[in-house]
Amino acid sequence: MQSSTGAAATQGGISSSRIDSIRAAEAKIFRKARPKSEAAVGKGVKGFFGGVPMHWMNDWPTPFPILVEKAKGATITDVDGNKLADFCLGDTGSMFGHSPAPVAKAIRRQSRRGLTYMLPSEDALVLGKLLSERFGLPHWQIATTATDANRFALRVARAVTNRPKILVFNGCYHGSVDETFVRLDNGKPANKPGLTGEFRDLTQGTKIVEFNDLPALEAALADQDVACVITEPVLTNCCMVLPEPGFLEGLRKATRATGTLLLIDETHTISTGPGGYTQRYGLEPDLFVLGKPVAGGVPASVWGISDELAARYEAYNRSKQPGYSGMGTTLSANPLQFAAMRAALEEVMTEENYAHMEKLAGRLAAGLEAAIAKHKLPWHVRRVGARVEFICAPGPLKNGSEADAAHASELEAAIHVALVNRGILIAPFHNMMLISPATTKAQVDRLISAFGDIAAQLTA
Ligand SMILES: Cc1ncc(COP(=O)(O)O)c(C=O)c1O
Numbered sequence: 001m002q003s004s005t006g007a008a009a010t011q012g013g014i015s016s017s018r019i020d021s022i023r024a025a026e027a028k029i030f031r032k033a034r035p036k037s038e039a040a041v042g043k044g045v046k047g048f049f050g051g052v053p054m055h056w057m058n059d060w061p062t063p064f065p066i067l068v069e070k071a072k073g074a075t076i077t078d079v080d081g082n083k084l085a086d087f088c089l090g091d092t093g094s095m096f097g098h099s100p101a102p103v104a105k106a107i108r109r110q111s112r113r114g115l116t117y118m119l120p121s122e123d124a125l126v127l128g129k130l131l132s133e134r135f136g137l138p139h140w141q142i143a144t145t146a147t148d149a150n151r152f153a154l155r156v157a158r159a160v161t162n163r164p165k166i167l168v169f170n171g172c173y174h175g176s177v178d179e180t181f182v183r184l185d186n187g188k189p190a191n192k193p194g195l196t197g198e199f200r201d202l203t204q205g206t207k208i209v210e211f212n213d214l215p216a217l218e219a220a221l222a223d224q225d226v227a228c229v230i231t232e233p234v235l236t237n238c239c240m241v242l243p244e245p246g247f248l249e250g251l252r253k254a255t256r257a258t259g260t261l262l263l264i265d266e267t268h269t270i271s272t273g274p275g276g277y278t279q280r281y282g283l284e285p286d287l288f289v290l291g292k293p294v295a296g297g298v299p300a301s302v303w304g305i306s307d308e309l310a311a312r313y314e315a316y317n318r319s320k321q322p323g324y325s326g327m328g329t330t331l332s333a334n335p336l337q338f339a340a341m342r343a344a345l346e347e348v349m350t351e352e353n354y355a356h357m358e359k360l361a362g363r364l365a366a367g368l369e370a371a372i373a374k375h376k377l378p379w380h381v382r383r384v385g386a387r388v389e390f391i392c393a394p395g396p397l398k399n400g401s402e403a404d405a406a407h408a409s410e411l412e413a414a415i416h417v418a419l420v421n422r423g424i425l426i427a428p429f430h431n432m433m434l435i436s437p438a439t440t441k442a443q444v445d446r447l448i449s450a451f452g453d454i455a456a457q458l459t460a
Pocket of ligand 1: 146148173237266267291
């Protein structure tokens with residue numbers, strides 16, 4: 001936990017002055033190794049607002065963004081010739097490695113046949129079947145981002161239930177879906193701070209309770225005005241929070257008892273296995289969303305619904321006024337997506353690849369835990385399949401409020417840059433590390449050793 005009381009403020013048990021001095025020293029090392037990057041992007045790139053093509057690129061804690069020459073498998077090479085073992089993997093978009101060979105081949109093949117035509121191709125005929133078999137829901141639609149898939153799925157949920165509200169868990173993130181940007185502020189629902197141009201009170205349409213709090217959930221659903229609960233099975237977008245035993249079962253029971261639909265967003269927890277957390281743990285969602293890595297790095301997402309929901313949606317469509325549904329985007333469900341997704345599902349998201357990812361993720365988590373214990377740091381490690389996270393606070397964390405308090409942003413930034421200087425890239429927003437099918441044992445051991453080295457410096 002962070003503390004700013006007393007003369008010497010600390011984060012994660014480390015004094016602010018030590019964090020600052022390590023961060024400054026590591027920033028120097030970073031710059032020295034990247035003269036070309038610094039010359040090109042150190043002062044921002046002309047022509048882009050904020051100096052980058054997308055503002056998130058300014059959120060890395062490095063002194064300036066790394067200018068990438070190429071990425072292959074689990075390695076990124078920058079324009080200065082530095083090689084990084086990539087555990088960020090495009091924050092999950094490249095979870096199966098950069099340009100997996102079967103996906104690259106499918107892209108090459110499709111590039112000769114047209115990239116978008118608002119009509120199905122033969123790959124689409126296979127895809128519907130693949131998605132149904134893989135994720136257990138029979139009816140699918142393709143979109144381009146997980147954000148859009150969530151938005152469309154929530155619309156269907158509201159349409160068929162004729163209920164206005166949704167419910168989210170504190171600390172959630174489901175993409176830039178407006179109605180999910182609510183948080184608990186000292187226990188009271190409020191808009192998240194910092195929302196650009198948002199003038200609505202989002203709490204009018206969104207209820208919010210803490211993850212792992214079944215009584216609060218049951219009370220919130222009792223009014224029967226919530227169309228849908230949207231959640232990840234594990235909260236991954238704050239410091240990782242695992243469901244307590246019985247919580248997901250209780251969630252399903254409470255939603256069914258109140259006629260509320262359940263949307264499981266597997267965009268990150270697909271790290272669990274080929275069928276996601278849903279298949280591994282027998283969840284029974286009414287709606288299912290998966291984006292990011294589902295087409296091996298080509299922008300694509302999928303959303304699926306159950307038979308029962310499909311029947312209700314058909315009835316709704318028969319009765320609704322004609323006119324634009326407000327769902328769909330022009331480039332969605334294009335043949336490049338079909339080809340890449342088919343290759344990813346058939347040849348990349350395989351049991352064999354997941355077995356490799358699971359094994360190395362277990363090795364990584366154990367190695368980090370050992371280093372934390374050795375240096376007597378008050379930190380802990382969490383893992384969901386191929387997704388590992390170290391959290392600079394004691395654990396386990398129970399909910400979004402605890403996860404929020406566990407963030408140690410300055411300390412995390414110092415560790416991040418220090419890891420880059422040791423040839424390791426982890427996620428910029430939190431301490432997330434992904435294992436891909438291309439990740440090697442040597443890369444994992446390098447990360448464990450670098451982490452131990454940094455922990456020694458922090459505690460020296
Ligand atoms: C669980 C979850 N759902 C949805 C999204 C949105 O994905 P995208 O930004 O590709 O729309 C994210 C992004 O981080 C996510 O973590």
